[in-house]
Amino acid sequence: MLAQTVLFPASHLTLIEEFFQVKANSTIGRWSLWVIFPMLGLAVGCSDGPKLGYVHGKVTLRGAPVPFAYVKFQPVSPTGTYGAAYTDVDGKYVLKFTKNRDGALVGQHEVTVRTSSVDEIQVEDKTTGKMVTPPLPEGYRANLEAQFAHSVKSGTNTIDLEIQP
Numbered sequence: 001m002l003a004q005t006v007l008f009p010a011s012h013l014t015l016i017e018e019f020f021q022v023k024a025n026s027t028i029g030r031w032s033l034w035v036i037f038p039m040l041g042l043a044v045g046c047s048d049g050p051k052l053g054y055v056h057g058k059v060t061l062r063g064a065p066v067p068f069a070y071v072k073f074q075p076v077s078p079t080g081t082y083g084a085a086y087t088d089v090d091g092k093y094v095l096k097f098t099k100n101r102d103g104a105l106v107g108q109h110e111v112t113v114r115t116s117s118v119d120e121i122q123v124e125d126k127t128t129g130k131m132v133t134p135p136l137p138e139g140y141r142a143n144l145e146a147q148f149a150h151s152v153k154s155g156t157n158t159i160d161l162e163i164q165p
Contacts, residue, residue, distance in 0.1 A: 052103035053152040055083060055095040057159040059113055064137030065091025066163065067123075068116040073104040073152065080105045089123055089134050104152045111150050113161050117142035139165035 055073065059066045067089045074082045083095035083104030097103050122131040146163040 049098075049101065050080065051106045051154060052083075052097055052101060053106050053154050053157045054103045055152055055157045055159055057093060057157075057161060058091045059087050059093065059161045059163065060091055061137040061163050061165065062139055063162075064135075065089075066113075066115060066137060066140070067091060067134050068121045069093075069163075070112075070114045070116070071095070071161070072112045073109040073150070074112070075105045075107050075152075076110050077108040078105070106152055106154050109150050109152055111148040111159075111161065113146045113148070113163055115140065115142060115144040115163075141165065 059069045059071060065087070067087060069087045069091070070084065071087065071093050072082055072084045073095055081097065083097045085093040085095050087093045094102055095104050097105070118133060118136075121133050121136070123134055124130070125132045144163065144165065146161070148161060150159050152159075
């Protein structure tokens with residue numbers, strides 16, 4: 001009886017009993033509430049969040065990899081939270097939806113790619129320990145922005161993006 005008071009105050013129990021048309025003095029009725037509600041809680045708590053597609057690819061300019069470009073997939077249908085990434089030194093990216101989840105929402109996206117300024121592109125040379133600029137494709141310009149439209153499907157999506165100077 002104490003557990004009922006802690007989990008469901010009397011006022012809530014009465015409302016629940018009325019909703020499910022359970023009599024207050026019915027042992028079977030009260031027992032069924034103790035079975036139904038924890039199961040509903042488990043069902044609600046089992047969600048992994050929105051449906052995502054794993055998205056990876058390569059950003060190129062005239063066929064050459066674009067290092068450290070910012071890639072953003074903004075969902076337009078349905079709308080929602082975007083997935084984003086920076087390309088690595090080889091122009092490859094894997095979208096992140098959250099800190100712990102890779103991908104983007106399933107659906108249509110407006111994709112934006114923005115190149116970095118040259119001073120943002122420094123990498124450590126493993127042999128000298130000095131910071132150097134990796135090779136940049138011909139025609140590379142800082143803060144060059146390109147727009148694309150792409151669809152993300154459930155499962156793995158390889159989406160390569162060729163930007164124009």
